[in-house]
Amino acid sequence: MGEGLRERKKRQTRQRISEAAVALFVERGFDHVTIAEVAAAADVSVNTLYNYYESKEDLVLPPDQASPQRLADIVRAREPGESAARAVLDHLRDELRRRDRNVGLTAGFGRVFQMMRAAPTLTARLEDLGREMTEALGAVLAEETGAAPDDQTPVVVAGAIGWFHSLVYGEIGRRIEAGEKPDAIAKAVLELLDLAEGMLSGTALTYATRPEA
Structure with missing residues (x-):
């Protein structure tokens, strides 16, 4: 069964947040960028960002990719x-x-x-x-x-x-x-x-x- 519209939008939002975060971190350094700045760059609210990523570190090392398993x-x-x-x-x-x-x-x-x-x-x-x-x-x-x-x-x-x-x-x-x-x-x-x-x-x-x- 193909990806539904809801799932596609969530994936696209997640990707947009990740790309915005990494771009800022590379430009200015991980410790010099705030979550609020990442959210603004990705055009989402801080609460929405936290729905996708539980921590700032997860933006670089998401658990589904950097998995202990x-x-x-x-x-x-x-x-x-x-x-x-x-x-x-x-x-x-x-x-x-x-x-x-x-x-x-x-x-x-x-x-x-x-x-x-x-x-x-x-x-x-x-x-x-x-x-x-x-x-x-x-x-x-x-x-x-x-x-x-x-x-x-x-x-x-x-x-x-x-x-x-x-x-x-x-x-x-x-x-x-x-x-x-x-x-x-x-x-x-x-x-x-x-x-x-x-x-x-x-x-x-x-x-x-x-x-x-």
């Missing part, structure tokens, strides 16, 4: 015969090859990234997000494998996956700040993923392999 969701959706680690590795490779916005390889993201790095509340939010992703993934792995409460294997494997996931984003950020182009960044980070995969133990690479149908 990102790694867990990738693993939940893996194919039969695919392990948790390989599911995340393949997903990251696909995002890099498509220059997906989830990995920050869209045009103009460099200025957005610099704005985020300059805002302590956003960098703290990103650090919390990485930790929450790893914890959520560990819970999924423990549940799916039926691990005993004292079995730390799901925690360790989730930590390994979270490590190379964070490694990818850190390297992308470093290269963006160095002024590299998206195509060059994607190529370099794909090579980094190959190296990271080679460094993982056999246990981490094969853990929680989904049974064949």
